[in-house]
Amino acid sequence: MRASFYEGARTFRTGSQPMPVPGPDEALLRVRRVGICGTDLHIFQGHLDHRVPKGGVIGHETFAEVVQAPPGSGVRAGDRVVVEPVTFCGRCRACEMGATYLCYGLKVLGVDLPGGMREYWAVPVARLLKVPDTLGDDQAAMIEPLAVAVHDVRRAQTQPGDTALVLGGGPIGALIAMVARHRGARVVVAEVNPYRVGLLEDLGLETVGPDVDLTRFVQAWTEGNGVDVAYEVTGNPAAARLMTDVVRVWGTISVVAIHAEPVPVNLYQMFARELTMHGSRLYSREDWEEAIRLAASQAVTVAPLVSRKIPLEDLQQGMEHVLAGGAVMKVLVDLTA
Amino acid sequence: MRASFYEGARTFRTGSQPMPVPGPDEALLRVRRVGICGTDLHIFQGHLDHRVPKGGVIGHETFAEVVQAPPGSGVRAGDRVVVEPVTFCGRCRACEMGATYLCYGLKVLGVDLPGGMREYWAVPVARLLKVPDTLGDDQAAMIEPLAVAVHDVRRAQTQPGDTALVLGGGPIGALIAMVARHRGARVVVAEVNPYRVGLLEDLGLETVGPDVDLTRFVQAWTEGNGVDVAYEVTGNPAAARLMTDVVRVWGTISVVAIHAEPVPVNLYQMFARELTMHGSRLYSREDWEEAIRLAASQAVTVAPLVSRKIPLEDLQQGMEHVLAGGAVMKVLVDLTA
Numbered sequence: 290m291r292a293s294f295y296e297g298a299r300t301f302r303t304g305s306q307p308m309p310v311p312g313p314d315e316a317l318l319r320v321r322r323v324g325i326c327g328t329d330l331h332i333f334q335g336h337l338d339h340r341v342p343k344g345g346v347i348g349h350e351t352f353a354e355v356v357q358a359p360p361g362s363g364v365r366a367g368d369r370v371v372v373e374p375v376t377f378c379g380r381c382r383a384c385e386m387g388a389t390y391l392c393y394g395l396k397v398l399g400v401d402l403p404g405g406m407r408e409y410w411a412v413p414v415a416r417l418l419k420v421p422d423t424l425g426d427d428q429a430a431m432i433e434p435l436a437v438a439v440h441d442v443r444r445a446q447t448q449p450g451d452t453a454l455v456l457g458g459g460p461i462g463a464l465i466a467m468v469a470r471h472r473g474a475r476v477v478v479a480e481v482n483p484y485r486v487g488l489l490e491d492l493g494l495e496t497v498g499p500d501v502d503l504t505r506f507v508q509a510w511t512e513g514n515g516v517d518v519a520y521e522v523t524g525n526p527a528a529a530r531l532m533t534d535v536v537r538v539w540g541t542i543s544v545v546a547i548h549a550e551p552v553p554v555n556l557y558q559m560f561a562r563e564l565t566m567h568g569s570r571l572y573s574r575e576d577w578e579e580a581i582r583l584a585a586s587q588a589v590t591v592a593p594l595v596s597r598k599i600p601l602e603d604l605q606q607g608m609e610h611v612l613a614g615g616a617v618m619k620v621l622v623d624l625t626a
Numbered sequence: 627m628r629a630s631f632y633e634g635a636r637t638f639r640t641g642s643q644p645m646p647v648p649g650p651d652e653a654l655l656r657v658r659r660v661g662i663c664g665t666d667l668h669i670f671q672g673h674l675d676h677r678v679p680k681g682g683v684i685g686h687e688t689f690a691e692v693v694q695a696p697p698g699s700g701v702r703a704g705d706r707v708v709v710e711p712v713t714f715c716g717r718c719r720a721c722e723m724g725a726t727y728l729c730y731g732l733k734v735l736g737v738d739l740p741g742g743m744r745e746y747w748a749v750p751v752a753r754l755l756k757v758p759d760t761l762g763d764d765q766a767a768m769i770e771p772l773a774v775a776v777h778d779v780r781r782a783q784t785q786p787g788d789t790a791l792v793l794g795g796g797p798i799g800a801l802i803a804m805v806a807r808h809r810g811a812r813v814v815v816a817e818v819n820p821y822r823v824g825l826l827e828d829l830g831l832e833t834v835g836p837d838v839d840l841t842r843f844v845q846a847w848t849e850g851n852g853v854d855v856a857y858e859v860t861g862n863p864a865a866a867r868l869m870t871d872v873v874r875v876w877g878t879i880s881v882v883a884i885h886a887e888p889v890p891v892n893l894y895q896m897f898a899r900e901l902t903m904h905g906s907r908l909y910s911r912e913d914w915e916e917a918i919r920l921a922a923s924q925a926v927t928v929a930p931l932v933s934r935k936i937p938l939e940d941l942q943q944g945m946e947h948v949l950a951g952g953a954v955m956k957v958l959v960d961l962t963a
Contacts, residue, residue, distance in 0.1 A: 383874075388875050388876055391898075391899060391900055393875070444900075514719045514730070537720075538719065538720040538723070538728045539728070544896050544897050545897070546893075548894055549894065550894075551890035551893070552890060552891065553888035553889060553890055554890075554893070556866060556881050556883075556889060556891070557885055557886065558905075559903065559905035560881050560882070560883075560884060560907050561907060563907055564904065564905055565903070565904040566896065567896070567902040567903070568893070568895075568898065568899065568901055570897050570898060570899075
């Protein structure tokens with residue numbers, strides 16, 4: 290069977306691998322779609338070589354069809370499933386608190402352990418969630434990033450009528466905006482890429498572009514108060530510098546993006562207006578279940594975010610395409626192609 | 627009557643001022659003690675010239691005796707009182723939320739408006755809290771910083787058995803440590819000044835000095851988890867750089883210190899362990915009431931923190947003394963001297 294192997298910075302090689310043999314608690318999956326995520330771009334650039342081995346198989350946004358599953362496992366051949374790509378110890382302080390996705394021994398499938406960029410994959414049944422038939426393959430492949438967005442909005446405790454500023458309108462920013470809007474928030478997305486701005490506006494989202502002074506915009510929008518929540522989804526130091534200026538007294542900053550290096554943050558603003566900032570990383574089981582509900586009910590429309598599909602053989606070019614920016618949003622690897 | 631006037635950076639002048647005439651809702655106070663605070667040091671160095679006018683009277687940690695009060699106001703001549711040194715509009719978004727001490731039009735007495743560094747002061751009765759006779763004058767002068775510490779520990783939601791690391795063992799750090807200990811937390815204070823370390827240990831507080839690698843210390847102390855809460859009370863960029871490294875998954879960082887400039891913060895750690903960071907600035911009325919209870923019951927012993935008392939005429943030298951560091955903790959201006 291075919292698989293794509295990470296061979297070091299900027300290099301993927303498609304090759305063959307023996308068919309996986311599922312363990313007693315595992316299902317054998319036929320992978321159909323795998324999304325390319327920001328973390329994958331970090332891997333591609335060699336930033337995560339301390340976690341991803343040479344020859345490793347990446348991919349953690351996986352939609353698949355079950356080929357074979359243990360009897361009585363609740364999953365059967367033909368089921369359409371997504372994969373919650375985490376393994377945890379269940380015993381550490383984080384797991385005890387219920388933060389299994391932040392386990393001190395956390396391993397992410399597709400990063401620390403082999404992932405979904407291959408035709409067949411054996412995965413513990415406990416890590417599978419069924420997807421209704423009403424959701425198309427492309428939509429189902431968006432459940433993982435949607436679960437991230439659901440988690441982010443839940444942690445920020447968004448209430449109806451809240452104002453939310455999303456800094457960065459890539460796939461996660463767009464999904465956060467749609468989930469927050471569904472929760473009743475008034476949402477604006479700050480984005481510089483004209484293609485993405487167009488796509489966001491097609492989704493009915495309000496945007497502000499690079500020609501606008503964001504702090505002034507927020508002052509005018511919120512009558513001088515600042516927004517209730519700002520989501521930092523850019524990973525750009527300029528956004529980290531600005532995020533404390535746009536939030537109201539007692540407001541919330543959600544750090545969703547990866548900032549590889551420490552960046553200047555205005556702690557005086559944190560102090561003076563008693564802001565709360567929290568990181569928001571992955572998801573719990575309930576976030577996945579909610580993501581499936583939101584996508585299936587069309588409360589969040591995920592399909593328009595898919596800007597391109599590529600065959601497995603084109604993974605390296607696909608990564609370069611996403612890195613280059615421009616007319617790109619979510620790229621999916623289509624394993625059925 | 628005597629008063630001390632701020633004449634610009636590094637200069638205070640003691641002079642005379644007409645006796646204040648209290649308005650209909652005001653009490654006339656005979657000031658007895660005023661503490662020198664970190665904010666006062668910023669004023670002294672000219673950092674707050676945009677808020678403090680030349681010729682202004684500073685001082686916001688005030689203990690006084692009532693000379694005259696409106697009939698039926700609940701306060702009478704002879705009452706011993708502390709002054710909650712804030713004025714707020716009562717109508718803005720912050721006030722509506724109950725964050726009157728973060729009012730968008732907040733004026734702090736002793737910073738934006740005249741304060742307590744004078745013999746007599748007319749203050750709105752609504753801003754006074756009575757202090758029991760069992761509390762000595764010096765102890766009563768410590769109620770304001772104790773209210774800050776009560777507020778900080780309350781916002782951090784410290785629970786019995788929690789581990790708390792206090793970065794910086796000055797007056798506020800020491801008070802936070804004692805309040806957190808009273809709430810049942812296990813507390814360690816990181817402090818570099820040997821005089822302060824000695825004083826903290828005399829109060830029964832555990833300390834770590836500059837010869838210890840704090841991250842390793844915390845790892846060993848918490849069995850690799852990190853502390854539940856870290857309080858940043860130094861205002862030092864090195865502490866801001868370190869604070870994200872010492873907190874457990876889902877743990878809390880409380881930013882109490884003033885960082886005048888944006889400083890590098892490890893947002894990756896905020897993200898990876900879903901930390902929460904919040905600023906903690908002043909206090910609500912309940913924090914004051916709790917501070918008076920804690921001091922009066924000796925649950926928190928504030929008197930040992932007073933390292934020197936000076937007459938009003940020596941305010942400038944007192945400021946230089948505090949700035950110089952060394953054998954100094956809390957300096958009080960004694961208006962009865």
